[in-house]
Amino acid sequence: MADLADSGTSAHAYPPIEEYGVVGNLETCALVGPNGSIDWFPFPHLESSTLFAAILDADRGGQFRLAPTAEFETDRRYVDDTNVLETKFRTDDGTATVTDFMPPVDRTDHPREVLYRKVSCSRGTVDFDVEFEPTFDYGRAEANVESVDEGVLAEADGERVLLETPIDVEITGDRLVGDLTLEAGDEAWFLLRCAATENATTDPEAALEETKAYWSDWGHSCDAGDDCAFEGPWHDYVVRSQLVLKLLTHAESGAIAAAPTASLPEEIGGIRNWDYRYNWLRDAGFTVQALLNLGTGDEATDYFDWFMDLCQAADPEAIQPLYGLHGESDLDERELDHFEGYRGSSPVRIGNEAAEQLQHDIYGELLLAVDEMCRHGRALTDGEWARIRAIVEYVRDIWEEPDAGIWEVRGGDRHFVHSKVLCWAALDRGLAIAHHGDHEGPLQEWQATRERVRADVLEHGYDEDRETFVQAYETDALDATALLLPVLGFLPFDDDRIQGTIGSIETQLVEDDVFVRRYDGDDGLPGEEGSFVLCSCWLVDALALSGRVDDAQSRFENLLEYLNPLGLMAEEIDPESGAHLGNYPQAFSHIGIVNSALYLGYANGNETPGPPPMGVRLGEPNVDLGE
Known part of the structure; x- marks a missing residue:
């Protein structure tokens, strides 16, 4: 120990x-x-x-x-x-x-x-x-x-x-x-x-054998010689990540929890202790991609249906960043003053007030998930399209407003670059879904707004002197979410602005060539945190799809060494000690592992079971309806 x-x-x-x-x-x-x-x-x-x-x-x-x-x-x-x-x-x-x-x-x-x-x-x-x-x-x-x-x-x-x-x-x-x-x-x-x-009778040995059989039958499997999208030295870690994601899936609703725990600290003895036993809609796009490519289409469909029902039940402006696993919207945050917290890390919080925040990126994440399902053959009903159309229309109205951003900062709303780009993604994927599915909508207006968002981000979110995208307008801080810009199709990987941003993040947010911090700068909370596992995966993705495959693979293999012997990963890693921090095991970390393995496999010539994943559809230009 x-x-x-x-x-x-x-x-x-x-x-x-x-x-x-x-x-x-x-x-x-x-x-x-x-x-x-x-x-x-x-x-x-x-x-x-x-x-x-x-x-x-x-x-x-x-x-x-x-x-x-x-x-x-x-x-x-x-x-x-x-x-x-x-x-x-x-x-x-x-x-x-x-x-x-x-x-x-x-x-x-x-x-x-x-x-x-x-x-x-x-x-x-x-x-x-x-x-x-x-x-x-x-x-x-x-x-x-x-x-x-x-x-x-x-x-x-x-x-x-x-x-x-x-x-x-x-x-x-x-x-x-x-x-x-x-x-x-x-x-x-x-x-x-x-x-x-x-009074229920139970045969424990039979229960054990049937439980083993359930998991063995359910999980991803491939035989020697099969073309597996996840082929590589990380294959077994991908399978374990899949099993973690299933374990965090609620059978009744299909919702996937961010983690099974509450208030495990991001800093030992600190106050950054949050309850993660809910589903964040920001996870939707990359979660659906991971599940579909793992061959777990039923789980992807159940999750898709769950959040589409949430969208149907609420007007776009009322959609929350996170929900309970049964769709509960009241996630009142409370402190358990009688608990000392893990190794003295207090306060211990249950519930999560981030449910009350404005996070404009969630609309883009939802549209990414819808687009991913459609590319894998899901035909939208008229009712589903009506919900999607309403979301895109809402994004046209609010994209210029500040929000709390993907990291849920508690220091006030800002014009976060990531939120703007995800608004762009909502418009872009809305156009693609309408175009490929022959759905009706004000597509010319969507296209015009999409180009306005893009121009605004390029003008205010890019620092020409430093040759990098920044976290928010009128700030010098960097943010690892900028690694997603080319994956989302906002700019191509070979664009100088993207390569400059990757270089800046490698210089300022990366430690030991493995660990990536989420951002620098003030976030309204005291204390520090570890490196964010998902951000380390994003860097692997960006490098692999930029043609730096050997570098990406080396970083990925080094990151996987920090999985525990059971193949589990927390939200964060302490770069100095290698200790896990934050809630555990973390769905987003394991989603990152699955998708990084997918991108590395694609870069190495492995075939995907469906259409190419996000970030490698480079031959597909954004839908352009003309003037």
């Missing part, structure tokens, strides 16, 4: 973020630490309050720990290409494995709201400590824990969970403790039933 600096509490109570594994059932997720402790588990849904939250407060958050009594070393892995997690403990006296999983909710053979923990011994004898301390409503509700015929029942404020345990236990207040001794060949099961399913 990595050595942690003192943060005002016991450092060993907080494992490094990157040492956690994650399991889930397509409704919620649990984080399992290297010490056999489940330290994060919202229920019944990902955005619900928690049963365990020790990752945010080691003393008050609650946990469910199965770990050897003696000192141990740990190895961890997912079973093949599944989301079944194995933690192997080695002591001087023996070896034992804890297997954690939840059956996906669309498997009807077994109760869907059960967290399974299997303990098996393969060598010698291993004594286990068992600790079960559920906390309800982020530790704010007083729990009652008592023995019942079926096991141990914990309840508070009408919520209840049942732990089926094979051992005798001692209950002290709201905490259960016990011990378990296993010899080679022995196994034991702990079943945490998280709903009123006490």
Whole structure:
């Protein structure tokens, strides 16, 4: 385990973020630490309050720990290409494995709201400590824990969970403790039933085998000799990223969470702690591209239908930057003052007030996703086109206004270059969708506005003296989002202004040839943050599509070395220590990995399963309707 600096509490109570594994059932997720402790588990849904939250407060958050009594070393892995997690403990006296999983909710053979923990011994004898301390409503509700015929029942404020345990236990207040001794060949099961399913029969071994089969059947696969778009030394990391994205997908709605956690810090001890258990519409375009090229068309369609329904339910001006996974719009941000935060990082926030911000880039992201679906064969209904047309018309009205931007700065609205370019993209993709789908609309007006936006960005968003695009009008700050300009088709990759911008970002935002910071300059918040994994992927993309393929591949392979041994990545990386920062695992980071592998594959001559991805449609000029 990595050595942690003192943060005002016991450092060993907080494992490094990157040492956690994650399991889930397509409704919620649990984080399992290297010490056999489940330290994060919202229920019944990902955005619900928690049963365990020790990752945010080691003393008050609650946990469910199965770990050897003696000192141990740990190895961890997912079973093949599944989301079944194995933690192997080695002591001087023996070896034992804890297997954690939840059956996906669309498997009807077994109760869907059960967290399974299997303990098996393969060598010698291993004594286990068992600790079960559920906390309800982020530790704010007083729990009652008592023995019942079926096991141990914990309840508070009408919520209840049942732990089926094979051992005798001692209950002290709201905490259960016990011990378990296993010899080679022995196994034991702990079943945490998280709903009123006490009378449901369960065959744990059958549930395990069916869960393995579900994930193995679902994931991306290709045989030797197949033309795979993701061929390369990173192929297995792409498959794991796909499995992460599926794990963050809500089965009922199709929405994809940005991460399964809340308030993991971007700076240890700092205040940049946010709740990411929601879906950001800004992720739409590149998410759809990743899912479609991975061959997961059903998931791409479900996600597409979900956000199109959101657009239908609200006028364009009322569309929010983010929503709950069931489409909830009220994401009121609150602080949990009774939690100390991960390693003393406070405040601990739940909810996210960014839902109330103006972020004009979301309209471009939505149109990118629609265009991507159409290029893969999706025919729009008249109703869908009407929604899209209304969005493009709205963009014509608001593109000149300032906004909070993609990074959700809290220092006031500005004229962000990225937001302007995404408004341009909304108009550009609207024209393309209308042109190729033979849809009606005021296309001449859209084209005229598109050219006005482009001219405005080139005049006010480009610094001719420094030969680079800047973050916002009337500022010197750089922003990694400028790496997306050629990917979006705003300018070609060989344009001197694009190459100058890439060079400026390499000089000012890149550290150790791997890590890319989001931006420089003030963002209205104190403290620092790590490098943003997605921005590092954007640089890989820009280099690969600029013809610097060897450079791009080297940077990508170096970045992948910071994946944890399970293939998981947080939002950010500390360039000095290599530690993961921010919420974890992060969907955007894994989307970046998938798309960078796709672009590198394309640059190396691999065939894509559908039309060329964004950024390599260089032979397709922007739709021009003439005068």
